[in-house]
Amino acid sequence: MKSLQAIVATIFTCLLSASLLQAAEEIRISVPASMTDAMKELAAQFGASGKHAQIVPNYGPSGTLAKQIVEGAPADIFISANQKWMTYLRDEKKIDPASEKILAANTLVFVGMKNPAVTTLADIVTLKQIAIGSPKSVPAGEYAAQAMEKAAIYKQLEEAQKLVMAKDVRQSLTYADRGETDGAFVYKTDALMAEKAVILFEVPQDLYERVTYPIALTADGAKKAEAKAFYTFLIGPEGLKVFLHYGFSAPK
Numbered sequence: 001m002k003s004l005q006a007i008v009a010t011i012f013t014c015l016l017s018a019s020l021l022q023a024a025e026e027i028r029i030s031v032p033a034s035m036t037d038a039m040k041e042l043a044a045q046f047g048a049s050g051k052h053a054q055i056v057p058n059y060g061p062s063g064t065l066a067k068q069i070v071e072g073a074p075a076d077i078f079i080s081a082n083q084k085w086m087t088y089l090r091d092e093k094k095i096d097p098a099s100e101k102i103l104a105a106n107t108l109v110f111v112g113m114k115n116p117a118v119t120t121l122a123d124i125v126t127l128k129q130i131a132i133g134s135p136k137s138v139p140a141g142e143y144a145a146q147a148m149e150k151a152a153i154y155k156q157l158e159e160a161q162k163l164v165m166a167k168d169v170r171q172s173l174t175y176a177d178r179g180e181t182d183g184a185f186v187y188k189t190d191a192l193m194a195e196k197a198v199i200l201f202e203v204p205q206d207l208y209e210r211v212t213y214p215i216a217l218t219a220d221g222a223k224k225a226e227a228k229a230f231y232t233f234l235i236g237p238e239g240l241k242v243f244l245h246y247g248f249s250a251p252k
Contacts, residue, residue, distance in 0.1 A: 027053050027221075027226055028057075028077075029057050029075065029078075029230070030057075030058045030066075030068070030075045032062050032079060034186075034189055035189075038242055038243055039059075041242050043057065051226065051229060053229075058075070060168060061138040065078065070094060076218055076221030076224055077230065081187075082142065083212065084142075086100065086216060095217065096222035097216075100216040101216070101235055102215075103235060103251065104243045105251055106212075106213070107187065107188040107203075107205075109191050109200075111191050111199055112184065113179060113196065115200060121148070121203060121204070127162065127183055128182055129162055129180075129181040130162055130164065130182060131183070132164070133166050134166065138169060143209065144203070150207045172186050172190075173186045177196050184197070192247050215231070215235065
């Protein structure tokens with residue numbers, strides 16, 4: 001009889017657990033590709049804290065993610081790798097303006113296989129192919145284009161067809177890490193994930209806008225308790241600790 005009771009109790013526990021998982025609220029978050037690893041850890045920590053919510057991330061270039069939200073894609077939290085696309089969503093009335101904050105900061109670097117001949121931005125004109133995120137939708141690519149234009153080498157590289165456009169910053173890193181291009185513009189945080197490529201030089205900060213990551217609840221997310229809880233977790237000390245671990249810097 002005790003055995004039967006134990007079986008019934010086990011079945012009830014399993015059904016209850018399944019019911020809780022099914023009832024868990026989904027938190028949809030649109031995240032720039034450069035934050036993929038940090039966000040995976042943050043989602044795991046949030047779940048381990050006892051929150052019954054399922055984090056559903058959508059990784060990609062900030063411009064693409066912002067346009068998806070405007071076109072109706074579900075999202076509760078949006079993080080951008082530059083201010084441009086957050087402003088775009090604010091103008092489209094797709095975010096809660098009161099929740100907009102700077103979450104973290106980053107640095108632009110140039111990576112490739114060890115090459116003592118490449119130590120400055122001017123040196124990359126000697127390379128055959130350079131990976132860059134498409135400046136129209138990838139903030140890392142936009143920052144890189146700004147730097148090359150100020151250094152008066154962008155037009156030269158473009159006309160020589162040396163620029164290889166990537167869909168996001170992680171793809172740029174992959175091209176350089178596999179040796180498919182001679183180098184790539186990526187964030188410092190991405191460079192730390194490379195297996196073979198190394199940082200050849202940091203792009204001088206005076207050549208491009210400071211890399212910041214604004215975060216905001218969307219208009220829909222501001223109505224959800226769990227989304228607001230995850231947002232608070234991300235902007236809090238626990239979130240900052242993880243971002244610092246992955247090479248991001250604290251917002252000023």
